[in-house]
Amino acid sequence: MFNLKDLFRHRSWLVHGLLTCLLVGFSSLALANPVPYLQSATPDSIWVSWKTASGSDSLVEYGVTAEQLEHKVSGNVQTLASDYLYHSVQLTGLKAETRYFYRVTTGNQQSATYSFMTPPAAGKNDGKLRILVMGDHQIRNQNRYSQLVNAAKNKIEDLYGEPIEQALNLILNDGDQVDVGTLDHYENLHFAQSSAISPNVPIMTTVGNHEYYYDGNLANYQAHFIYDGLSYQGIAPASDESYYSYQVGRVLFVHLNSMRTDATQQQWLSRVIAAADQDQQVDWIISIIHHPYQAEQYVGDISKTLRDSWMAILSSTRKHVLNIGGHHHLYARGQTREWPTYHMISGGTAWDQYWGQSSEVDFDDVQKTIANWAWQLIEIDVASRQMKVDTYAEAHPIVYKTEGFHLHSKLIDSFQRRLDGGQPNQPAIQNEITAPVALPYDFVSSSFSSAYPDGLNSTQFQIADDAEFKQLRVDRIRDIENIFGDTGAPLYEPVDLHANVDIMTWQVPAYGLPNGQYFVRVRHRDSNMEWSPWSDSVNFEVQGSSSGDPALKLDNNKYASGAMVKVGYSGGRGNPTDWIGIYKAGDKPQSVRATKWQYVPTPAGELSFTGLTDGEYFVAFFEKDSYEEIAPRQHFYMGPLVQLNMAKQHFNEQEPVVINWQGSGAGSKDWIGIYRVGQTPGGVGSTKWQYTTSAEGTATFSGLAKGYYFATFMINDGYTEIAERIAFSVGAEIASVSLDKQRFEQGEAVQVHFSNGPGIAKDYIGVFRQGAIPGQTGSELVTYLYFDGAVAGTVNFEQGFEPGQYFLAMYTNDSYDQVSNRACFVVGNGPLCGAVAGLSVGQQDYETGQAVVFSWSDTPGNSKDWLGVYKIGQEPQSDYATKWQYLSDKQGSLSISGLTAGDYYGVVLLNDGYQEATSRVTFSVKAAVMAGDLDGDGQLTMQDAQQLRAAFGRCEGDEGYLPGADLQADGCINFVDYGKWLALFRQQ
Incomplete structure (x- = not known):
């Protein structure tokens, strides 16, 4: 318990806390008169918002001088609580890059007079754009964030010698603007602590996880922030304003919601990025998301969707240069492995985070992690097409407790990106290898060289078993600096792990590769994020090493009580004091003695262990009488073995599945788990489970969906299996196969996706001519592919097919037992499978504004059959239809209007899906001359x-x-x- 004596012992904390409370109190008092908040600025408009406790009128007076506020604009007010009125006024008809002065009034409450600058026009090709980036706030009852805001403001005004609104265009917040999404936190945290800068520079926020706390539908978030009027190229933001995009000058900003990573947002993102890639008025794309791309502390607490999917979409255009994240309360910066894209964490001043608190991993796509509260200044020189990002630190969270903001805007990182740079020169492996090499061995790269002014930032060495570098043994990127960890008390200075590392040399340590043939290559990355070509590969042979990677192998993973345990080992170092130890589950080698152990003086062999009592164990392989493990552990169980059995292996849907067991130790936490084939207990949760507290019994499981399953018996609420698995299935035609499209060109490869397979080694995908009966003479397989018993995946028929109609399906265990649906496809220009309906178009050529008339007949007449119009080159399901309508009957006609100039085709698709019921009919739309249509797209926008x-x-x-x-x-x-x-x- 924290008593009074403790309080006085920590008097420095007490003084700091009292000062903090006073500062927060003064901040609240200062906000008694309204303080405006700017957001969603465009070249000709801006939104001005403020909060009052009373008064319903919302008035802004503005002009181009502080003395003449000749324009008056009224807006609206939202009553969010009895004493919380939120006012919003949009000023329109403004001029780009113009300074305006203004004040806000509600009743007898009037703000001071402030000023702001409108942003440059979209596509403006000169000048500089400056953006301030600040991260998580969260701490309501301290003034940490307001200190960060004031420090950034003072530093920027000092750098450029002009007021903040003239030095800066925009502020980006990367999420967690509040700790909980209540009105109190919006008022007293985000708005109050941003007030030194919010009346002068527009702030654009990002949804974090804390915005959802106490505000699950983002009602308060939407009430305060006005993003629904923003769009890019007509692509509207999310209906709840949780993701959106907008253009400033020649920069497109894309705010993403890492809390709702659904297909709708991904499709929106794909549309935005595709449009920006083709937009000649956009040079730069900066994305903002709360959960980051990678993090070296609290490992795994990132946006896996961003890492696995969205970054590829963003970086499909080289215009995407920077991804900004938050969530971790520190600063970090790295580079994606392949794309010239930076990723950065700007963690603000939220809950303390520093080295030693969590799981920590040094990742090679993160160049530095610095546990300081910091902010970033992005400057884009539009004409020279260069971006520079500087990071300024204000405090370390531990030192802050006694010294406050002590770093005084210290520059801790700077990086740049030039759009017009090029590749560095191709390097070479310098080693001349004429004989087998003995390990350790150093591979040396040639010096970095480039025709461009950028210096070396990274090297990447790869060693592979094959000349194509598909089977990699080494794949390591190293940067000229690697900031990871710190010096600890009292200064907590960052540590560069690469301070004495020659990144132009890669050493393969002793036993780092087993004996054999290998290939090595290297490439260089410059400080502009451009990779050189790979060097020519060099072939080499290793001799005098091990016969393979160190490995352990058990003859079983479950043993009857008192049985002998045989442990095979290979790839050892051959030292006389290398050893294998057996430990009880949960033991930590070195902290406790091994239950059993033996030396292994030879690199490979087999050991036998006896005298083990019942329980769970693991086997470990150690080197030179140490506790350094050189091989993955192997786990096993010794004790009573359980027998599982079932009356049958195939069940109908909705039929109960009955499993019998006998011979268990009757542990209170022993259990039967049911998993889908291909799943690993512990890696995923079970589909169904029950405890089994007696030595024998029967378990009944209901409600299993169609699928292939196995049941297993495990002990102690863990995942140690002490019975042989038994397999069974529920339902018929369980597996599924699908194609990305139904029509292929002659000779084109056909890619097939499959899922929910039985998991048998000789399951295969078989292709037949349409009308064939598998297994009958005259209906022979056209071709087939095994997939090694995988339950899901993709196979590719690379050879292509002759013109005609085909179907394919999954067949099990080298038989003609079909276990999936059939997928039909056509090669060439013939009709799709089952396509008997007709479709025609009224004419081949139309003008914009003219309706296109389609007629159809003999369709199935489903209520959700539909006509889709696509641009030539697009494919249903892969691309959105440009226009579409449901069909009203089995035959009829309809008109489609509003098509822009281009070449199109129409097709009838079935039942809200993408099965084509007709041939495709093509037509063209040419732009009509229309007054005011300056971009020639046939419409006024x-x-x-x-x-x-x-x-x-x-x-x-x-x-x-x-x-x-x-x-x-x-x-x-x-x-x-x-x-x-x-x-x-x-x-x-």
Whole structure:
């Protein structure tokens, strides 16, 4: 218990805590008059928000000087609680890159006069863009975050010698703006502690996990932040505003929601990135997400969806240069292994996080992890197409408790990206190898060289069994610095693990490779994140090492009481004091003595152990009388062995599954678990389970879905199996096969996906001609592929097929017993399988704005049969239909309007799916000449308006004059032309 004596012993903590409370109190008092909060700025608009305890009017007065606030705009108010009124006013009709002065008023409450700068126009190709990045807040009752905000503001104003609103364009928060999503935390944490800067620079937030606490549907988040009006290329944000994108100048910002990683968000992201990749007015993409790409502390607490899927989508364009994450309350920075993309953690000032608290791993795609509270300044030089990111630290969380913010905006990292850089020169392995090598052995790379000004950042060495480098033994990226860990008390300075490492040399240690033939290669990465080509590979042979990687092998993993345990070993070091020990489960070698042990002076052999009592054990392999393990452990059980049996192995759906057991030790936590074939107990949860507290008995399991299963018997609430598994199935035609498409070109490879297979070694995918009867003469297999008993995966028929219709299915155990659905496909231009319906289009060529008429007949007449219109080159299911409609009957006609210029095809698809019921009919849409359609897409959109605004003030002969924007035909472009355009826009 923390008593009064303890309190005075920690008087430095007491003083700091009292000062913190006073500062938070003063902050709240300072907010008695409204303090504005800026967000969602565009070149011609901005949202101004503020909170009051009373008063329903929402007024903003603004102008281009502080003395003349001649414009007045009213907005709306939300009553979020009886004393919590949230006001929002959008200022519109503003000019890009212009400084405005303003104040807000509610009743007799009036703010001070502040100023802000509007952002540059989309696509503007000069100037600089500066972005401040700050992470997690979370601590409501201390002023940590407000200190960080003030420190960043002071440093930036000092760097550029001008007010923050003129030095900075935007602030990015990467999530956890609150500790819980209550009104109290929004008011007294995010808004109060951002108040030194929020009236001057727009802040854009990201959803973190803490926004969902006490606010599971993000109602309070949506009430405070106004992102629903933002879109990019007409691609709307999430309906709950939890992910969105917007463009500033030539930069696209993409805010993602790591708490809701569903297919809808992924499809949205794919559309945004595909559009940006083709957009000549976007050079840079910066993504923001709360859970990061990688973390070296609290390992695994990351966004696996970002790492496994979304980063590939983001980096499918080289415009994506930086991914910003938070969640970990520190600073970290790394580079993706293949793409020229940085990933960064900006962890703000939230709950203390430092070295030694958690599981920690030094990853080679993280260059530095520094446990400081820090912020980042991103500067993009638009004309030179260069980005620089500087990180400034303010405090270490432990030192902060006695010294406060003690680092005083210390620069701790700087990195850059130039879009117009190129590859470094190809390196070479310097070693001249003319004879087998003995380990240890050093491979040496040639020096780094490049035609570009960027220096060396990383090397990557690979050693493989094969010349194609598919079977890798070594695959290691090392950076010129590797900041991991710190010096501890009192300074907690970061430590560079590569301070004395020559990353141009890779040493294979003694016994690091077994005897055999290998290939080695190297490549270099520069400080602009560009990889060189791989060096030419060098072949070498290792002799005098082990015969293989160190390994242990048991003759069984469960033994009857008192049985002999045989342990095979191979790949040993051959030292006379290498040894094998047997330990009880849970024992830690060195902390306790081995239950049994023996020396193994030879590299390979077999040992026998007797005299073990009943229980759970593991076997470990050690080197040179030490406790350094050189092989993976092997686990086993000794004791009563259980017999499992079932009356049958095949069950109908909804039929109870009955399993009998006998011979157990009747442990209170022994249990039977049911798993799908291919699953590993402990790796995944069981599908069904029951405790078995008697020596024998019967367990009944109901509600099993269709599938292939096995049952096993385990002990002590763990995953040690003490019975032979028994396999069974529920339902018929359990497995499934699918194709990404139904139509293939002659000779094209056919890729087949499969799942829920029986898991038998000689299961296979067989392909037959349409109409064949598998197993009958004259219906022979066209071809087949085994897949080694996998229960799920993909196989590729690389040889391709002749024109015609085919079907394929999964067959089990080298038989013609079909255990999956059939998937049909066609090769060439013939009709798809089962496609007997007809479809036609009224004409081959249309103009934009003209309806395209389709007629169909002989369709099945399902209520969800539909007509899809796709651009040539797109495929149903892989791509969204450009337009679609459900069909009203088995035959009829319909019209599709609103198609932009391009080449298309129409097709009828069945029952809300993607099975094509007709041939594809093609047609073209050509752009019609339309007044005000400046980008020639056949429709009036805000893209046309932006082009018109960009041409304001230009006359014939001027650079940038657009004849199509001169709607009044007087030779100049002005507001009258815009008024005419707006009238046309509203009429369409």
